[in-house]
Amino acid sequence: MKRATFMAVLFTILALAPPASAARIEVQWWHAMSGVLGDRLNEVVEKFNQSQDKYTVVAVAKGNYDEVTNGVIAAYRAKRPPEMVQIAERGYLTMLLSEAVVPVQDLLEQKGYKVDFADFIKPVASFWSYKGRMSALPFNSSTPIFWYNKDHFQKAGFDKPADTWQELEKQLYAIKAKGISECGTVLPGDFYWSLLENYSAINNQPYGTLANGFGGLGTEFVYNKTKVVSQVARLKKWLDDGIMQIAGQGFSPEQLFTSGRCSTFVNSTASHGNIERNATINWSATFLPHESDIDPPLNSTIGGGAIWVMKGHTPERYEAVAAFLNFVAQPETQVWWHGATGYVPATKRAYELARERGYYKDHPTREIAVLQLSRGTPNENSRGFRFGNFVQTMLAQRQEVEAVFAGQKQPQQAMDDAVKRGNEILRQFEKLNAGKDLGGDR
């Protein structure tokens, strides 16, 4: 009965559909974008679908990054993976070594598309390439920037936040002492990314051996011997002195900033959309601070996601995939996406285009991320982070930092433990992937 109804509906749809669409090749793209970002992503897909009549890309929201990853793993094991999937930066090595993906650059070249991979912004390109070849197409790339409440700073007699952590600390204490705001800053949910990893890159501190993992799977964490320890001690001090607040479970730290409760907030440039929409305050943004004895500061590194192509599909479908990836890499698409979301344009040409059009005159804060990402020449400490099981090591580290916040451990002890746990996790990844050549990708 149900089947009959279903067939009837199906035939009706087929009968009504224009014949041209029957010839379209359909491919799936699973992604993790929700809210405003999800709408924008759908617009990109819609633009592509309307730009030609051979292929249809179907974007499917599969929850957050973890859920998308689990979804694609289950689908791949069931031999029904989507053609494309969006995976966060921390999953890079897992995807690269999974033997379940087709390198993007290989696919595009094989299908005859001439994407200028040299044109991608350095930290973006190097993060997503393996031995100089792009393995996944950077789609939504971001980097943390420093958001602040203009009014709070002006009331306290400051033009803008200071460039160094030392000066900034004085400002935040002053703002609190004068009773201008309840808290100087709020702990971001992904503080390990912005305040520890990017902190290390900007301040030229090694995070792991072998060029933060770019030199091979034998890498080991070393951040317990760097300024990261004093950075954790600083955060703990701010927390104890009421300079920094924790939003806690169920509340977004962003709300504590946009509502005017806390004066500053370190967060991704991708929150432009949300902050523009939700903020009731006079906000602005600037570069992340650096240590006073580190000058000049280095570039920050990226976060966000890239599009991976899964193995196991027909050549026709890969035609569709290649056409779509080529479309995404075009400067026009990049500029539009940059403006619509706050993510950085992935290529230099797209950035030039946005600047020529005077986009940054009206939106000065949108340029910060690009400038911060591309300042100076990236070295081994700032090129990026390439660790196996990076989500797992990060969660272990976060737990140890929480132990510092809870007063259970001293910063040095906690970072020693985090490094020890992290290295065990790295060794397990190395053991699993023994023999898969990763040496010398510097």
Added chain:
Amino acid sequence: MTVRSSVTWRDVAVPGQPRTAAASAELGSRDAAAASDRAAVPRKRARPVQEPGLKRANFGEGPGLPTLLLLPQFLILLFFFFIPSLRALTQSVLLADPFGTTVQFVWFDNFKALFASVEYRQSVWVTLQFTVGQNVLTLLVALVLAFATDRIVRGRSVYRTIILLPYAIAPAVAGILWAFLFNPAVGPLAQMLHSLGVAWDPNLNPNHALILVTLAASWKHICYDYIFLVVGLLAVPVSLMEAAAVDGAGPIRRFVSIGLPMLGPTVFFLTVMNFIYGFFETFAIIDAVTKGGPAGATNILVYKVFVDGFVNLDLGSSAAQSVMLMSFALICTLLQFRYFDRKVNYGV
């Protein structure tokens, strides 16, 4: 009558018992069968197979129909218990890439790593504190509420309904509710604690976080215990209570000296159920209230299985952990089967 059918099916299989005799019993009318059924009760203990009027459920000849009737339950068990358990067992001795493309057999390395890990031991300790706390709190409150049920004369059904309400609320929703009420920045109950001079902050203080999830988990489960206790109290012979009342025992004395001891088996059963609830069904509450934090203070075993398997993609360790959990549940169940049946006698 229908309850009996399972007994007779077993009886049929007894060697030496002619099948035709059992089948002929079917021919008797419904009333006759019922009457002889009642009559047969005293003799049953001696030789149950020879009860003449015992109704036999008609499954026809052979195992065909019974098998068919068992099939749905069997399939559910197969797909949701046996196959997953087997997968967990195999996965627990493997080191595997999440996509399953690279697999190494590592014997018991996953278990060894587990027992050597400080975090796992912490998780066991946290789980123990959490489940014991939850158990005691749930039972105590449910006992008080059940005791009070008898004392309430007006609006008893309203009282019962209100107590049963939390059971209808999804665990995730309950979790968010509690997290909000006790959020140090905006929660009204947290504000109350602050005004009392308690520096309440479950986002920072591990003890506060553990207390919060224990409260939330208990609140969700009190009604379950409550139902069983109320029913258990109803089964206490009224004559005993009345006799005690005549002897001058007050309601509390009667409850403590007569009601509670008679509730022994129920309390034992509930203790086991509470442990199973604490071990397995509190996942959503933890996820909504603390996500296992801060510093692993509420990272109970079942939540750790989830995080290691589905966030960290460490399938081997996650499988090893679920095997450990599974064994634990098995032990619980065996304990219950072994002791529950024995102590169930009221001896009245």
